[in-house]
Amino acid sequence: DTEVTQTPKHLVMGMTNKKSLKCEQHMGHRAMYWYKQKAKKPPELMFVYSYEKLSINESVPSRFSPECPNSSLLNLHLHALQPEDSALYLCASSQDDNSPLHFGNGTRLTVT
Amino acid sequence: AQSVTQLGSHVSVSEGALVLLRCNYSSSVPPYLFWYVQYPNQGLQLLLKYTSAATLVKGINGFEAEFKKSETSFHLTKPSAHMSDAAEYFCAVSEVIKAAGNKLTFGGGTRVLVKP
Numbered sequence: 001d002t003e004v005t006q007t008p009k010h011l012v013m014g015m016t017n018k019k020s021l022k023c024e025q026h027m028g029h030r031a032m033y034w035y036k037q038k039a040k041k042p043p044e045l046m047f048v049y050s051y052e053k054l055s056i057n058e059s060v061p062s063r064f065s066p067e068c069p070n071s072s073l074l075n076l077h078l079h080a081l082q083p084e085d086s087a088l089y090l091c092a093s094s095q096d097d098n099s100p101l102h103f104g105n106g107t108r109l110t111v112t
Numbered sequence: 113a114q115s116v117t118q119l120g121s122h123v124s125v126s127e128g129a130l131v132l133l134r135c136n137y138s139s140s141v142p143p144y145l146f147w148y149v150q151y152p153n154q155g156l157q158l159l160l161k162y163t164s165a166a167t168l169v170k171g172i173n174g175f176e177a178e179f180k181k182s183e184t185s186f187h188l189t190k191p192s193a194h195m196s197d198a199a200e201y202f203c204a205v206s207e208v209i210k211a212a213g214n215k216l217t218f219g220g221g222t223r224v225l226v227k228p
Contacts, residue, residue: 004155031213042202042218043156055212090155097208098163100146101216103155 003027004104006091012110015081021107023074023091031055032074033101034066035090043090049074050097081111114139114205118219126227131190133222135177135203138184144206145186146216147177151199159201162186173197198226 004025013019023032031050035043048056049068063085065077074091088108092101119134137143144163148156160171167179173196177188186203203219 006155033213040221042221043216045215048213048215050211050213056209056215092156094214097210097212097214098144099214100158100161101156101214102158103148105153105155108153 004091004093004102006089006104006107008107009105010108010110012112013078013081014112015083017081018077018079020078021076021089021091021109023076023104024072025093025102026072027093027095027102028071029093029095029099029102030071031094031096032068033092033094034074034076035092035103037088037090037106039087047076078109081109083111085109086111114143114207114217116203116205116217116219118201118203118222120222121220122223122225124225124227125193127195128192131175131188131193131197131224133188133201133203133224135186135188135219136184137186137203137205139205144208144214145177145179146204146206147171147175147186147188148202148204148218149173149199150202150221156202159188193224193226195226195228198224200224 034046037043047066067075088106090106091104115138147159162179170176204216207215
């Protein structure tokens with residue numbers, strides 16, 4: 001069982017929809033991450049929050065909007081996505097800057 | 113910039129045989145290195161990590177990896193493969209950005225198939 005919980009597990013959305021992905025951890029970790037993983041590819045970093053502040057944005061298009069309401073929660077707001085945005089979106093957390101990342105099981109997103 | 117290369121996108125082994133997955137890294141500073149495993153339709157699970165202590169690192173599920181600075185390698189091994197080892201394996205190098213998180217760069221991954 002993973003200690004990083006992501007909801008929903010699956011999401012199908014149209015290109016005009018607005019939806020949100022949610023991630024939660026209760027390990028007291030201070031850094032949280034969003035990764036995108038296309039089929040048969042490694043995960044690619046999108047965003048990092050450190051102590052609830054956005055610290056890294058890997059030049060992600062503005063149709064993806066992260067939010068960190070508190071130290072346990074991380075959201076990814078989606079709007080006007082394209083079919084090529086279909087992927088597995090992984091959330092991760094780490095205790096601090098030097099610690100390994102713990103991953104959730106991901107949300108499989110399909111954009112139609 | 114840091115990078116990781118995994119040699120072989122697919123590896124096929126017989127049950128009970130040695131598993132060897134190769135990883136070479138490039139880093140301008142002493143690296144933190146990791147191996148993760150991903151089972152179908154799941155996230156990534158940490159197998160083991162190297163953080164400049166012992167060069168031979170033992171992980172979960174019988175896996176271990178050896179850090180060789182002279183060869184810039186961090187190969188993963190398991191003496192005897194089990195059917196449950198069939199999965200995708202990722203090597204990763206870490207760039208620690210002070211007060212900004214632990215930025216992982218992944219290799220391309222190696223899919224392991226275990227034959228009965």
